[in-house]
Amino acid sequence: MTLRLGRHEFADDETLMMAIVNRTPDSFYDRGATYAEDAAFERVEKVVADGAEIVDIGGVRAGYGPAVSAEEEIGRVASFVGRVRAAYPGLVISVDTWRSEVARAVCGEGADVLNDAWGGHDPALMDVAAEFDAAVICTHTGGLKPRTDPYRIEYDDVVRSAIDATLALAERALAAGVARESIVIDPAHDFAKNTFHSLEVTRRLGEMVATGWPVLVSLSNKDFVGETLDLPAKERLTGTLAATAVCALAGARIYRVHEVVETRQTVDMVSSIAGRRPPQRAIRGLQ
Amino acid sequence: MTPGTPVSSKVVLVPPVLAFLPDYAGLTDPVAELRAVALEAVGWLGADVTVLGDDQAQRVAAHLLASTTRTGSEPSYLVMGNGSARRTDASPGPYDERAVPFDDELGRALRDGDSEALAAVDAELARELWATTGPISEFARLSSISRAEVDYDDAPFGVQYWVVRWLCGS
Helix, strand or coil, X not given: CCEEECCEEECCCCCEEEEXXXXXXXXXXXXXXXXXXXXXHHHHHHHHHCCCCEEEEECCCCCCCCCCCHHHHHHHHHHHHHHHHHHCXXXXXXXXXXXXXXXXXXXXXXXXXXXXXXXXXXXXXXXXXXXXCCEEEEECCCXXXXXXXXCCCCCCCHHHHHHHHHHHHHHHHHXXXXXXXXXXXXXXXCCCCCHHHHHXXXXXXXXXXXXXXXXXXXCCCCHHHHHHHCCCHHHCHHHHHHHHHHHHHHCCCEEEECCHHHHHHHHHHHHHHCCCCCCCCCCCCCC | CCCCCXXXXXXXXXXXXXXXXXXXXXXXXXXXXXXXXXXXXXXXXXXXXXXXXXXXXXXXHHHHHHCCCCCCCCCEEEEECEXXXXXXXXXXXCCCCCHHHHHHXXXXXXXXXXXXXXXXXXXXXXXXXXXXXXXXXXXXXXXXXXXXXXXXXXXXXCCCEEEEEEEEEC
């Protein structure tokens, strides 16, 4: 099925790079480097030049930190979405938020995707997506409230839990009126998961792909990579790309990333190995 | 083909480049220009075409023929051949200093429609130089060329390619 993200359509065999753009002072990887609006806009310019099809704009750090009100979050992201929309009509704009009032504000500014990274915490968010014909990302967060780290969470089967939860959200989105071709599922690595859970979700990602819903993976420099290799945030690219390759082989469609170029090359290479993408240009031995 | 081919027969020489085949298509076509010239020449042939070349070349020829719409009842031949693949350090085969002179002489004979020279190409030297000339000589031995037109003459990957159209008599 063709994937439709707002006004943008993508064929079945297309993989998409979703570049992270934080309008936050405290996100774990960039530490506020793009908190200022102009710095965030420069980040958008860079990732577009790097080939990202999607930007995922966030105004609240996923982890613990100072409370950010809905008004403050709207102030960080809504007008910025409008600025990016005006500058890049062909770019898919996603906003990482769990709040329906924020969703309404950013959709009014031209956002195409609502990345509901806290898994349906605010049920009204789906209604906003339907009202604006936006796409939604349905994520597995194990029932945790927003901005909560996992603590002694265990699952009988973490993949089964991720599938059940994201498909339930997908059904809720459908019932709210979101278009079927505009619903994406995300197992949400590290969210409500210890490192063993995230590794298992990666290893068994094909089971999520087999549901038929397009799968987004957000792996970039996360703690499960850091713990697996015992490396700090800035030294996790190789591990991230290894996990990316496994997810690409399984058939993930959207990759939420810090490093666009490296991830694109990894995904393209794996897609070609899998026989889903021809080589860019092949002449060796064929002259 | 038998001796005594009618004067009006049409003949095209193209190289049996595997990159022409859809099985080996990348996102970007490395032989786009050669392909366009080859298809235009093949499209000039009549409806029924006899192909000269080995099994691999027959597959390439079949694809080119299937990619064109041709009319006309003139006897038509598609000759699958090329020059040396040992011309430079970037060639598929190891560099051989005899390659470029060999190609120069072969190119002259193709341009001039010199059937005698084409029929007499040194098959052993051609083999050593990774040149595919057997079908060219086979055709030249059986026909005389009355007019020759070279549409393509280049070696973009270290292999000498020509696309040539001939009108032939017996």
